Amino acid sequence: MFETLKPMPPDAILGIMTLFRADKDPGKIDLSVGVYQDEQGLTPVLASVKRAEKAIIEAQDSKTYVAIAGNAGFNSGIAELLYGKDHPALKGGRVATVQTPGGSGGLSVAGHLLARSKPNARVYVSDPSWPNHIPLLKMSGLELETYPYYDYAHHRVDFDAMVGKLDKAKAGEIVLIHGCCHNPCGADLSREQWEALTQLCERRGLVPFIDLAYQGLSEGLEEDAYGARLMASRLPEVVVVSSCSKNLGLYRERVGAASFVSATPEASKLVLANASNVARGIYSMPPDHGAAIVSYILHDAGLRAQWVKELEEMRGRLNGLRKLLVDKLAARKTPIDFSFIAKERGMFSFLGITKEQVIRLRDEFHIYMVESSRVNIAGINHSNVDTVADAIAAVLK
Numbered sequence: 001m002f003e004t005l006k007p008m009p010p011d012a013i014l015g016i017m018t019l020f021r022a023d024k025d026p027g028k029i030d031l032s033v034g035v036y037q038d039e040q041g042l043t044p045v046l047a048s049v050k051r052a053e054k055a056i057i058e059a060q061d062s063k064t065y066v067a068i069a070g071n072a073g074f075n076s077g078i079a080e081l082l083y084g085k086d087h088p089a090l091k092g093g094r095v096a097t098v099q100t101p102g103g104s105g106g107l108s109v110a111g112h113l114l115a116r117s118k119p120n121a122r123v124y125v126s127d128p129s130w131p132n133h134i135p136l137l138k139m140s141g142l143e144l145e146t147y148p149y150y151d152y153a154h155h156r157v158d159f160d161a162m163v164g165k166l167d168k169a170k171a172g173e174i175v176l177i178h179g180c181c182h183n184p185c186g187a188d189l190s191r192e193q194w195e196a197l198t199q200l201c202e203r204r205g206l207v208p209f210i211d212l213a214y215q216g217l218s219e220g221l222e223e224d225a226y227g228a229r230l231m232a233s234r235l236p237e238v239v240v241v242s243s244c245s246k247n248l249g250l251y252r253e254r255v256g257a258a259s260f261v262s263a264t265p266e267a268s269k270l271v272l273a274n275a276s277n278v279a280r281g282i283y284s285m286p287p288d289h290g291a292a293i294v295s296y297i298l299h300d301a302g303l304r305a306q307w308v309k310e311l312e313e314m315r316g317r318l319n320g321l322r323k324l325l326v327d328k329l330a331a332r333k334t335p336i337d338f339s340f341i342a343k344e345r346g347m348f349s350f351l352g353i354t355k356e357q358v359i360r361l362r363d364e365f366h367i368y369m370v371e372s373s374r375v376n377i378a379g380i381n382h383s384n385v386d387t388v389a390d391a392i393a394a395v396l397k
């Protein structure tokens, strides 16, 4: 029967990672998949993670199952990280959080729960968005539609167009919003825009579904949760999905969470039971190791402080690299003014070059990025930035 299956194109992001790995050129540069790289081009295990991992392995005396909803310490720690410990929704018993296999697992659990609560519910996704958002959410039976988000000509959020579309959405429809470090464009909502969007959701009865996969990589752990916290304090129902891949570097451990704010504590209990039931139906239980590490770090003052410092270093380096790349490109007098890159945040920005130019960068210069011209800023370092800038200038000639 498998002969009935259709061939699948390579994944828009991970397919490029595969091409990069197959390239034998010693000078190749990877600006594709969203993985943090240090000045040496490595993705090391954080020191705080190493310490927590060692302590856990030494203390662990069983590998028995944990729970469908995952590690309880992780869930409470993540909920506090998302909302802040004194948030009224948390204090009011209106938040249910389940550990999931990565942020993608969180999106999937949330997607299934939304579809179960409101069959054929419509989710509005930003255009552009992470290329996996739509295929992943479609699998849970939701209807997907896009809203305009990025103004490519002026390299900023096209807030009027976004609001224009969402203002026509119907009560009970869902809006997927990037909490910070928009993937792929790096252009985030301002505080005023979060406020306006919250009012719009209030007015039209829309449910925000916030993907907060990069908390801590824009302005700071607290600052990056501003929009999620605001919406959770004003709206009766909010979904927040988070990931520990980027801010704790736990990519392959698959650690994330789906967190749901409900109108009442009674509804929150229903949500927890149903989210657990969804998880049981998809993967039964999430893997424990990464979540145990996160729980350990979040509940140990010394390790937490060390992690916050490591995160600060990553964030500072990303923002510094943005400026460095802009300066290097400006020095080459490229026909495109790339100064917008320094204003964007997180791992990604679009260069705004054509697909043909992206392919030339790959084939002629061994520089890999997603075909949309999304670059992972963390793949740049002081040793390769001139090569990157020269190659971009060359393909723009």
Ligand code: LMR
Pocket: 013, 014, 032, 033, 034, 035, 130, 132, 183
């Ligand atoms: C990315 O956008 O590059 C990352 O989130 C990795 C992925 O799974 O696509």
